[in-house]
Amino acid sequence: MALPLAIPIIALAASLASGIYGAVTGNKRRKEALAIQEEKKRKLDAWRDRELNADYIDRADSQAMLRKIREYNKDALAAYNNNAIKGGASEEARVAAAGQLNKNYASAISQIAGIGAQHKDRVQNMYMTAGANLDDLKISTLMDNTGMQNMVNGVNGAANAALQLYGMGGTGGGTAGELPDINNLPGSTPKPLYT
Secondary structure (H helix, E strand, C coil): CHHHHHHHHHHHHHHHHHHHHHHHHHHHHHHHHHHHHHHHHHHHHHHHHHHHHCCHHHCHHHHHHHHHHHHHHHHHHHHHHHHHHHHCCCHHHHHHHHHHHHHHHHHHHHHHHHHHHHHHHHHHHHHHHHHHHHHHHHHHHHHCCHHHHHHHHHHHHHHHHHHHHCCCCCCCCCCCCCCCCHHHCCCCCCCCCCC
16 A cells, blocks of 8 residues: 555655746746846947947048038039139139038038937937836846746645645545645635735
8 A cells, every 4th residue: 555655745746846946947037037138238228328429420421421521512612713713703702602611511510410419319219118128028027926836836736745645635535536726625715826
C-alpha cells in the first residue's frame, strides 16, 4: 500500500515545485522586461535631448539650403554687376541690389529658424507619446501577476494533493482520483484570489 500513498506525495511536491518555479521565472521575466524598458527610456531621453539642443541652422539640410542661397546670391550679384557696368547703373543701385539679396538670405535664415521651432515641437510631441507608451507598458509589466498566479496554482495543486493524501478529496478513501478544487470544498465559500 506504499504506492498509493506515494502518488499524492509526489503530486504534492510536483505542484509546489511547479508553482515556485513559475513564480521565480515570472518574476525574472518581469525584471528583464523592466530593464529593457528602462534602457529604451534612457535612449528616448538621449534622443530628445540631442534633438532639442541641436541648432537647426547647423543641420546638414539647413546648411545645404543656405549654401544654395549664397551661390544664387553670388551669381545674381555677378550678373547684376555685369549688366550694371554695361548699362551704366549707379553705385547706389548696385548696393541696393546687393542689399535685396542679403534680405533674401536673412529671410531664409528666419524661415529655417521657424522650421527648427516646428521640428522641436514635433520632437517633444513624439517624445511625450513614446514616453506615455513606455509608461503604459511598464504599468502593464508591473501588474502582470503570472508569476504569482503560477505560485497560487502550485499551492492549490499541492493542497489538493494533500487533501487527497489524507482522504478528503477525490473519489473517496484516499485513492487516486480527480482532485477537488480547494476553493470549492463542500461547506466553503469560494474566495477571490485578489481583492
